[in-house]
Amino acid sequence: MPDVVTLDDIMAARDRIGDQVRITPFQPSASLSQIAGGPVWLKCEYRQATGAFKLRGATNAVARVGKVAGVTTASTGNHGRALAHAARAKGIPAIICMSRLVPQNKLDAITELGAEARIIGDSQDEAFLEAIRLQRDEGFALIPPFDHSDVIAGQGTLGLEILDQIPDAATIAIPLSGGGLLAGVAAAAKALRPDIRIVGISMERGAAMAASLDVGHPIEIPELPTLADSLGGGIGLKNRLTFAMVRDLMDDLILLTEDQIADGLRHLARDGHMIEGAAAVGAGAVLSGRLRADYGPLVLILSGENIDPLRHAEIMKGTP
Structure with a gap:
């Protein structure tokens, strides 16, 4: 596999999977826009057929075998x-x-x-x-879940789609785990708009990519229980692609407490978005005051909806 994924790779992936994945909708959020000090748009990627962005990368990788x-x-x-x-x-x-x-x-x-x-x-x-x-x-x-060139290129099609729908987007906030989504979206967006800001958002509890970036190379850390469970897990000590791409393409990183993630879930649920904790981290960052729309329109990727309904109900009631 190559050491980077290029815009050409991502555009080829878009052509390859265009009839197999959905173009997911955007929605403005008036409440988050007021808090963030500028326009906030929600990219409802959880509306994919399998309930998460992962369908893009998997479909592209399978098409290539x-x-x-x-x-x-x-x-x-x-x-x-x-x-x-x-x-x-x-x-x-x-x-x-x-x-x-x-x-x-x-x-x-x-x-x-x-x-x-x-x-x-x-x-x-x-x-x-x-x-x-x-x-x-x-x-x-x-076909691994993130550290694979075809998977990253597939996820990158989301970056192309965001700029098609919101051409003046100034910042894209992306849930960060193994880095496949951020690497792909950032590679696409920055190739087309070098000035665009890419903000990764994860949890304080067990964020392996954040810990690896702190020391300058992939490391293992304990996996801890978190509301953003889809962001858990390691990045691989032999990581070939996503660590370097995240390091080089991400402009800022925000780590949230469990209470801040829960706040994001509750806020989005009131607007009709029943999503998983990993998908709510952008809203949690806005509500905490740590993510603003000072540079122009802010895009939050709502990455998935696969949460247990009973657990979601508990969070809505304020159960830890």
């Missing part, structure tokens, strides 16, 4: 579901390796798409070893 026995990955949910969807569309098998800790509703969502949810061990690391074995021994294409 040659003759293989199938595709595989290790996942805790959104990427596995997206890969299962893309594999079904192409008519090839998918085996999603998951640990025993993954909730049943996420397993069901994957099997309903015709993929096998293979339960391996008690950790994501153990599950990933099975995905590697399937690649080595059975001829499956291994």
Whole structure:
């Protein structure tokens, strides 16, 4: 794989997946605009068929595989579901390796798409070893969730779409975990608009990319419970792409407390957006006063909706 993903890669991905992913809607937020001191737009990416932005990268990566026995990955949910969807569309098998800790509703969502949810061990690391074995021994294409050029290029199509819809966007606020979304969106947006600001937002509890940026290289840190659970997990000690791209393309990084993430969830729910904690970090940053629209229109990416409804209801009631 190349060391960077270019605008040409992203534009090719858009042509490749354009008839398989949705152009998701934008909505203005009057309440957040008032708080932020300028226009705030919500990019409702959770309206993808699988409920998250991951469908873009998975679809592009699957479209690029040659003759293989199938595709595989290790996942805790959104990427596995997206890969299962893309594999079904192409008519090839998918085996999603998951640990025993993954909730049943996420397993069901994957099997309903015709993929096998293979339960391996008690950790994501153990599950990933099975995905590697399937690649080595059975001829499956291994498509990791973020550190893969075709996955990043697919996520980058969201950056093109944002600038198509809001040409004068001044800042894009992006949930940050392994960095595939931020790397792709930033590569697209900054290639077209070098002056645009890219702000990554994550949680204080267990943000591996933030910790790695602090020391200048990928490191492992403990994964801690958080409302933004989709932003958990490591970035890989042998990270080839996303660490460097995030380091070079991101202008600012905001880390939120759990209370600030919950505030974002509640605020967006009042406007009809039932989303997961990772998708609410942009709103949480605005509400905390740490993210403003001082430079011009601010875009918040609402990245996914795959939250347990009972847990969402608890948060709405103020349950920690």
